[in-house]
Amino acid sequence: MIRLQDIRKHFGDHEVLKTVSVTIPEGQVTALIGPSGSGKSTLLRCVNLLETPDSGELAIGAETIRFEPGHHPNRQAVQRIRQQTGMVFQNFQLFPHQTAVQNVMEGLITVKRWPRDQAHARACELLDKVGLHDKADAWPASLSGGQQQRVAIARALAPEPQVLLCDEPTSALDPGLAAEVVSVLIDLAAEGMTMLMATHDLRLASQVARQTVFLEDGAVVESGPSQSLFQQPRDARTQRFVATLTG
Secondary structure: OEEEEEEEEEEOOEEEEEEEEEEEOOOOEEEEEOOOOOOHHHHHHHHOOOOOOOEEEEEEOOEEEEEOOOOOOOHHHHHHHHOOEEEEOOOOOOOOOOOHHHHHHHHHHHOOOOOHHHHHHHHHHHHHHOOOHHHOOOOHHHOOHHHHHHHHHHHHHOOOOOEEEEEOOOOOOOHHHHHHHHHHHHHHHHOOOEEEEEOOOHHHHHHHOOEEEEEEOOEEEEEEEHHHHHHOOOOHHHHHHHHHHHO
8 A cells, every 4th residue: 555645845936746645555546637737747756756755754565754844765765665666657768779678677687686587587578468579679769659658567567566656658649559558557457456647548547547536736636436536526626627638
């Protein structure tokens, strides 16, 4: 389980997150939705501490970090949090000078210190899982956007994280290629992978996520089961947002 309690984050004078509290159940998918600038991507990046909250508390499993203004969190505690997360970015961020299989292997070799043969076997297994076994030796430039994002998912899964964080995983893709990625995420959800994703794609959220959190202006407006939030939103702001994107 992931718990974010009273998370605040400023960029200069702008308060991006305003005492946000969210719980992500283990073995489920939670979607963060909201208009641009609502804070959903920042909140996601606070989970693996790519962004450090100004105050509040973060817990993943048995590890808890408390943030206070003017104090830097313990480096070892930060590393323990990061080791439990895998990150999928909007724009893939593959290494262009490495093949698909090398991209997936890289973290296992350089961070986990796995033997190359073991890392290669794990990478091939994961490329097969995302439907790209035949693209193991392909360069990123020769792959479609959907294929590159599937390689990125395989790379994020390689060290067996407790939670997969996805930041707008389909926003850089046209609908046909996005469907390839959605299919992989649906399969992972069916396997019980804990996932937290920031997305503007309501189709993705409704298909994959069991729970959805709607943020606006740095605060949680409404959260609950995805089906209820999309079909019968309680708050007028949620109603307007869902109607705008589905109308």
